[in-house]
Amino acid sequence: MKHEESVGERSAARTVDYQQTGPTVPRMVLGARLRQLREARGITGADAGARIRASHSKISRLEMGRTGFKARDVADLLALYGVTDEAEAETLLALARQSNTPGWWHVYYDVVPSWLNVYLGLEQSAVLIRAYELQFVPGLLQTEDYARAVVLLGPDDTEERIDRRIELRMARQRVLHRARPPHLWVVLDEAALRRSMGDAALMRRQLDHLIEMSTLPHVTVQVVPFAAGGHAAIAGPVTVLRPPGGELPDVVYLEQLTGGVYPDKPSEIEQYRHMMNRLVVEAHPPAETRDFLYEIRRDT
Numbered sequence: 001m002k003h004e005e006s007v008g009e010r011s012a013a014r015t016v017d018y019q020q021t022g023p024t025v026p027r028m029v030l031g032a033r034l035r036q037l038r039e040a041r042g043i044t045g046a047d048a049g050a051r052i053r054a055s056h057s058k059i060s061r062l063e064m065g066r067t068g069f070k071a072r073d074v075a076d077l078l079a080l081y082g083v084t085d086e087a088e089a090e091t092l093l094a095l096a097r098q099s100n101t102p103g104w105w106h107v108y109y110d111v112v113p114s115w116l117n118v119y120l121g122l123e124q125s126a127v128l129i130r131a132y133e134l135q136f137v138p139g140l141l142q143t144e145d146y147a148r149a150v151v152l153l154g155p156d157d158t159e160e161r162i163d164r165r166i167e168l169r170m171a172r173q174r175v176l177h178r179a180r181p182p183h184l185w186v187v188l189d190e191a192a193l194r195r196s197m198g199d200a201a202l203m204r205r206q207l208d209h210l211i212e213m214s215t216l217p218h219v220t221v222q223v224v225p226f227a228a229g230g231h232a233a234i235a236g237p238v239t240v241l242r243p244p245g246g247e248l249p250d251v252v253y254l255e256q257l258t259g260g261v262y263p264d265k266p267s268e269i270e271q272y273r274h275m276m277n278r279l280v281v282e283a284h285p286p287a288e289t290r291d292f293l294y295e296i297r298r299d300t
Contacts, residue, residue, distance in 0.1 A: 022103025024121020028065030028248050030074070030095040035063040037081040051080045064264060066118065069096040108168045111161055115260045119239075119253050124175055128242035130276050132187045135195065135237070137206060139169050140176060140184060141213055141221075146206040149197040176219065185220040187279045193223065193296050200300050207297040214290055222283035223292050231282050240272055 038048055038059075045056040045063075052058075052073040061067045074096040078089050105112060105120050112120065123129065123140075131138050136150055147169045151162055175181060196203055214221040224231055239253040252272045254261040263269065284292055 022105070022121040022124060023068060023099050023101055024065065024103070024118055025125045025243055025245075025248075026095045026098040026101075027068065028243060029245070030069060030092055030099060031063040031065040032248060033092060034074075034077055034081075037083060038063075038077075041081050043080065048077060048080065052076050068100040071096050105168060105171070108164060111164045111168060113259070118262065119241075119260055120172070122241045122243065122251055122253070123172065125244055126182045126241040127244050128183045128185070129239065130185045130187075130241075131237070131239040132189075132276065132279055133192050133237050134189045136192055136197075137188065137210060138186050140173050141186065141210055141219075142169065142173075143202075143206050143209045144170055145202050146197055149202065176213070176216070181218050183218045183220070185280075187222045187224060187276070187283050190223055190225045190296075193293070203300045204297055207293055207300065211290060211293050211297075214286065214293070220286055221289055221293075222280060222286055223289045224279065224283045225292065228282050231279060238272055238275070240269075240276055 038045070045059040049056045049059045054073075058067075062069060062073075071093055074093055075089075078092065083089050083092075103117075103121055103124065105117075105124075129140075136142075137146060139147070142150065144166060147166050148162070151165045151169075157165075176184060193207070197206070210221060213219050237255065239255075241251045241253065243251065249266070250269055250273060252263045252269050254263070263272070283289070
């Protein structure tokens with residue numbers, strides 16, 4: 001089995017190319033550093049907000065990397081925090097500029113809601129993506145036909161927008177085929193594989209693709225069988241993403257019908273990490289999972 005610890009060690013040493021990550025990671029890095037500087041000076045969020053003519057809640061959003069930065073605001077905050085090192089100030093101002101640079105997926109703005117932009121930025125820059133899925137094969141591992149069947153379950157839409165959603169999903173998968181791909185570690189409930197999303201031929205192609213992808217050295221697939229009974233993540237799907245650089249905490253993403261939730265309390269993040277660790281123990285190991293996938297395919 002591929003171990004999270006070895007992935008974490010490799011990710012910590014990886015140099016981050018912020019121009020390839022879209023705006024999400026630069027925002028998170030800059031926000032985390034500004035929070036460190038503010039707390040070191042004992043300055044409240046309200047006082048920091050007043051300095052840039054904004055509210056305490058905006059400072060909170062900035063420090064969590066949930067919104068872009070104005071260079072003027074960053075310069076004002078650096079002055080308030082007493083940053084006199086020109087090299088550090090220039091680095092942080094460069095991050096502010098990069099925090100407003102659209103990711104490649106910006107061209108799909110018409111089918112990407114604002115709350116999904118953060119997730120896409122993390123997915124495309126993460127060094128480790130851990131996911132549990134209850135109903136569907138994860139988007140990064142879907143065939144085009146399967147993806148279309150999933151998209152068609154959503155709200156009524158025009159054919160053009162449906163095609164663009166599918167095109168975006170296929171484009172996202174390129175992250176697994178680049179020179180330095182993330183480690184994708186997926187745990188699937190057996191229900192996701194038994195639930196038909198079309199005719200038998202479509203499901204066999206999806207299972208074949210899942211088996212093929214599971215042979216890649218940076219992709220781990222496990223299945224929790226029905227025989228396992230209740231398990232740690234029975235309540236619903238969850239994704240845990242590890243940003244590059246080794247400086248930022250893992251990010252938890254919970255997708256809902258009309259939005260996405262990002263629990264950010266350290267205790268909550270640790271609970272989800274613990275849940276994922278329990279799941280991989282309760283699931284079939286990767287080698288047994290591949291045999292199990294062949295078995296399901298024979299039954300399809």
